[in-house]
Amino acid sequence: MxxxxxxxxxxxxxxxIDSGTETQRDAVKSIIEEVRQKGDAALFAFTEKFDGVSLSDLKVTEAETQAAYQELDPETADIIREAAANIRSYHEKQKRESWMTYKEDGTMLGQKITPLDAAGVYVPGGTAAYPSSVLMNVIPAQAAGVKRIVLVSPPNKEGTLPAGVLVAAKELGVEEIYKAGGAQAIAALAYGTETIRPVDKITGPGNIYVALAKREVFGDVAIDMIAxxxxxxxxxxxxxxxxxxxxxxxxxxxxxxxxxxxxxxxxxxxxxxxxxxxxxxxxxxxxxxxxxxxxxxxxxxxxxxxxxxxxxxxxxxxxxxxxxxxxxxxxxxxxxxxxxxxxxxxxxxxxxxxxxxGPNHVLPTNGTARFSSPLSVDDFIKKTSIISYSEKAFAQSAEKIAAFARLEGLEAHARAIEERLK
Amino acid sequence: MxxxxxxxxxxxxxxxIDSGTETQRDAVKSIIEEVRQKGDAALFAFTEKFDGVSLSDLKVTEAETQAAYQELDPETADIIREAAANIRSYHEKQKRESWMTYKEDGTMLGQKITPLDAAGVYVPGGTAAYPSSVLMNVIPAQAAGVKRIVLVSPPNKEGTLPAGVLVAAKELGVEEIYKAGGAQAIAALAYGTETIRPVDKITGPGNIYVALAKREVFGDVAIDMIAxxxxxxxxxxxxxxxxxxxxxxxxxxxxxxxxxxxxxxxxxxxxxxxxxxxxxxxxxxxxxxxxxxxxxxxxxxxxxxxxxxxxxxxxxxxxxxxxxxxxxxxxxxxxxxxxxxxxxxxxxxxxxxxxxxGPNHVLPTNGTARFSSPLSVDDFIKKTSIISYSEKAFAQSAEKIAAFARLEGLEAHARAIEERLK
The missing domain is CATH 3.40.50.1980 (Nitrogenase molybdenum iron protein domain)
Structure with missing residues (x-):
């Protein structure tokens, strides 16, 4: 029934998933190309065109952050702080350790966990402020141990960012905040400009142009899901x-x-x-x-x-x-x-x-929970396999490994093994 | 210096990364469309066209597997078995447990680990046999707890698969092996046909058509990296x-x-x-x-x-x-x-x-080790956040949560909280 x-x-x-129109996809490609070629100049030009404000600097200053604290009532700042503590506590539990196993023959096998060097977070602009986006994207990266975290968000007509966003970022200790939005901000994070050094992974929600730009730079950098x-x-x-x-x-x-x-x-x-x-x-x-x-x-x-x-x-x-x-x-x-x-x-x-x-609000949509997960500390680390064979272990396995290589038609692989047996 | x-x-x-030519991309799109519309009939037709063999059945039979054991010398089967044991031992160590934290106020927060329902593995054909691809893709999925694992590989001119591949699959207990390759096999795994039910994630290497097809179905199903x-x-x-x-x-x-x-x-x-x-x-x-x-x-x-x-x-x-x-x-x-x-x-x-x-040979190429990892058990599970608030915890936080929602301009969010305070 x-x-x-x-x-x-x-x-x-x-x-x-919204794949945008042909016109939108072409627009995004040309914006990315323009940023790759002209760097900051392209960012300033697109910000004037799309956000309606002419900036002289991309980076948010300490004075702007202080003004945000003046603007936001202290109770709201307290709530942001408490939410941040809850989110941090949950994500700290997701952290994983490198491990190593030791065999009696001297072989060591393991998995090394290393944080990404740099992560970029897109915070949407528009009519509302999204301090929760700042918390939910930055904290997992910090818990993973990412040293450089870059936040980008489109400025309003006054050339500033919402107080809630700036306070949330400051509370988390984010040092690099840039006033840039849309596909141009994604391009800057992926390929860098004079002011914004490139990052390894870009996360955070945005409009169709942001989503298309993330899809376009995917492969050159990592991205989170397209929501x-x-x-x-x-x-x-x-x-x-x-x-x-x-x-x-x-x-x-x-x-x-x-x-x-x-x-x-x-x-x-x-x-x-x-x-x-x-x-x-x-x-x-x-x-x-x-x-x-x-x-x-x-x-x-x-x-x-x-x-x-x-x-x-x-x-x-x-x-x-x-x-x-x-x-x-x-x-x-x-x-x-x-x-x-x-x-x-x-x-x-x-x-x-x-x-x-505490748990993340960046979640798999549209049935992708069949195979995808919430944004987590795992999104900001990578694993490296560690293989250390001893002479004894090698001697026991060498012929088998060479035989396997030949079964797959790869003679040079077999010879690399046999070179050690000479 | x-x-x-x-x-x-x-x-x-x-x-x-090789993005293929326009012609290749168009060919892949039309193959996928054909498989979605015509199912098995399209698979048979493409196999005849591209692999030069007319099949009457897609599924590998027990008799074919037994013939593979006859063909492969027993020593090679032993080496495959030993390699499988090493690979299984390494990947078992990657397994993670669901966890839960309990606060004194009654709140419980956790993370549930669930294996994917079904994984599809592409094993390339061509001149050589790749039993190692079978081992390296199937074992992490099995260690993750994936119940249904489907293997696809293009048949040779005699309509069979290499003995090494069949023996490796049998040793791992893979039940579903289909003779299909190229973009058509990827389409079948993603969208299903009469014979092949769809899977949630597709892994494994392949030629440019396979890579383009994986990229094309990405989003509807998960894929591993494009190598x-x-x-x-x-x-x-x-x-x-x-x-x-x-x-x-x-x-x-x-x-x-x-x-x-x-x-x-x-x-x-x-x-x-x-x-x-x-x-x-x-x-x-x-x-x-x-x-x-x-x-x-x-x-x-x-x-x-x-x-x-x-x-x-x-x-x-x-x-x-x-x-x-x-x-x-x-x-x-x-x-x-x-x-x-x-x-x-x-x-x-x-x-x-x-x-x-033991460690996986599916590894990030082309500088993507900056942000990507070897294929692992993590690729075959997904995480689900668990949130259970107690009445006491809710009463302490309700007003703050409602205030945060209003800061982001989302009144219905605030009211959902306040509905509980009535």
Whole structure:
């Protein structure tokens, strides 16, 4: 039994990543080329063109940061500090050690963990400030041990960055903050300019131009995932509170008209109550236009015959965010094979994780939780295999290794081994 | 002082990934489309066209596997078995556990590790057999706990796969082996056909069509890296044996005319001796045409003033394979920031790691060791954040979280929190 009480179709929830138009892709390529050729001059020109402000310096000064502290009320700075501490505590637990194994014959095999040299973080501009983007991208890099972290963000018409962003960056000790946005900022991070030295990996969300530029420089530098629209799935039984479920669905819907909010439940009573609560709560939302469009196109309530069937529906969707609002939510964690983040119980409303709890809010969207993970310390390290064979171990294996090489038709490989046996 | 004794230029070693020609890219797109539309029928047709054999079944049968055991001599099967055991032992050590932290206020935060549902491995065909590709791609997936592993490889003109490949697969317990190659096999793994169900991640090397197809399906499924030509850097002092260094350089050079072999040393004497040894050993190599071209274009000997300067040169190159042939090789490991795999001392010739020692031979090429890692168990798992807030913890943080949401202009996020305070 599948009953769709909201109008979005369950089957339509898997959406393609926005690859942009031909015009957008060409624009991005030419912006990147221009930055590679002209460096800072290109950044200044594009900033004037796209952000409507003529800058004389790219780098944010200490005076600007101090002004941001004056602007932001102290309570907000405290909240940012507390959120940062929670996020740091969680990510520190993801750290891994290099290891080595020692065999009696003298062979040593291991894996060395090394942080990236430099990471670049893109923080979107626009109408709102995103200090949470600063925290969620910078802290994993710091926990990994990345020494050089570069933050870029498009300036507003006054040529400054939002106070919340600057305070968050300062609290984390980020030294290099540049006023540059769009594809031009991504190009600068990837290839460098006179002012901005290149980095090894670029993370952080952005508009279609930023996403296309990241895809374009991918390979020359590493990037995080190309994020699709945000999604939430709430898995609930009749113990869930309809008003809370509805509010959580709407918190995703307000992000983007393409965002998707789904309730999967075994209770028709809950389904009907949530459906009417969604409509009621929508009415007074400031971003109700966006949220209505999202609910209409990508909102869905699926009533399953059992919790087991509901769990299978969740695994089919592989959601970015999953809330479990059942009598014993922890019991179901083992059966969830695909989800970016799982929020358990009514006090783990999804926004708790967006800003504050500690886990990362950069999560796999669009069903990619089947094979992708939240942004983590692992994204800012690389591994190196260590192989040290002893003379004794070599002598025991040399002929076998040479035979294997010849089986694959690679004579010089066999001879490199045999050269040691002379 | 930089002295280039072989003719390749040090500066020319960073090469772009082969993006194929427009014609190749279009061909790949249309092959993928054809497989998506026609399924198995398209696979049969492309196999006839590209591999020159008309198949009636895609799946390798038990009888074919038994015939492979008859064909392969038992000693070779033993070597494959021993290599598999070594590789399994190394990769088992990469396994990670889910974890959970518990706070006194009742909050629980954790990270759940889940294997991918299904992985597909491409094993190249052509003139040689690549059982090592089977071992190096399948074993990490198995160690991660992936239940369904699918192997694809192009059949020869007789419609079979090389005995070494079938024996390696059987030894690992791979049940699904299909005779399909090229872009069509990648399309089948990504989107499925009547016979081949889709997978979540595709790994394994292949020709330009395979590489372009992997890039094309990337996003709908995960892929491993797009590998460039193979590289070795040997970091050596005057304690190294010139004939061994030369043989190791040539073992890379024989792979591919684009492969790169570099010696970095502080000893002019070693440099000159290796240079003449390379020329001597080249003469009798069966694949000397390929190796000569590689050495000519991408072979290089760099003589540094000191070992410190030599180490910096290595970090600049970020090689796929690094051999350290100095008096105390282990001492230098800490100073190497970028390398796919490090081979220490004269008994750790690079081919030791290609087949036998245990670490993976799928390694980051073309300078991407700056930000990429060897294929590992991590490539076959994904992480899920777990967030469980208690009522007490929620009450203490609710107002702060709501304030943070409003700072970012997201009212519905704030209301989702406040709905719980009613």
């Amino acid at each position: 599948r009953i769709e009480l909201l109008t979005g179709a369950f089957a339509s929830l898997k959406r393609s 699709g629209p945000s999604e939430i799935v709430v898995l609930a039984d009749n113990t869930a509170v309809p008003g809370e479920v509805a509010a959580d669905l709407l918190s995703q819907a307000e992000h983007d008209a393409l965002a998707s909010s789904v309730l999967v439940t075994d209770s028709m009573e809950l389904a009907e109550a949530v459906s009417s609560e969604v409509k009621k709560q929508l009415e007074t939302l400031p971003r109700r236009e966006i949220a209505s469009a999202s609910i209409e196109d990508y909102g869905c309530i699926y009533v399953a015959d059992s919790i087991d069937e509901a769990v299978e529906a969740v695994n089919e969707l592989a959601p970015e965010h999953l809330e479990i609002l059942t009598e014993n939510p922890m019991e179901l964690v083992g059966s969830i094979r695909h989800a970016g983040a799982i929020f358990l119980g009514r006090y783990s409303s999804e926004p708790v994780g967006d800003y504050f709890a | 930089r002295i280039e004794l072989l003719t390749g230029a040090f500066a020319s070693l960073k090469r772009s 460039g030509p193979s590289e070795i850097v040997v970091l050596a002092d005057n304690t190294a044996v010139p004939g061994e260094v030369a043989a190791d350089l040539l073992s890379q050079a024989e792979h591919d005319a684009l492969a790169s072999s570099v010696l970095v040393t502080d000893s002019m004497e070693l440099a000159e001796a290796v240079s003449s040894e390379v020329k001597k050993q080249l003469e009798t190599l069966p694949r000397r045409e390929i190796a000569s071209a590689s050495i000519e274009d991408y072979g290089c000997i760099y003589v540094a003033d000191s070992i410190d300067e030599a180490v910096e040169a290595v970090n600049e190159l970020a090689p796929e394979h690094l051999e350290i042939l100095t008096e105390n090789p282990m001492e230098l490991v800490g100073s190497i920031r970028h390398a796919g795999a490090i081979f220490l001392g004269r008994y750790s010739s690079e081919p030791v790691g290609d087949y036998f020692a």
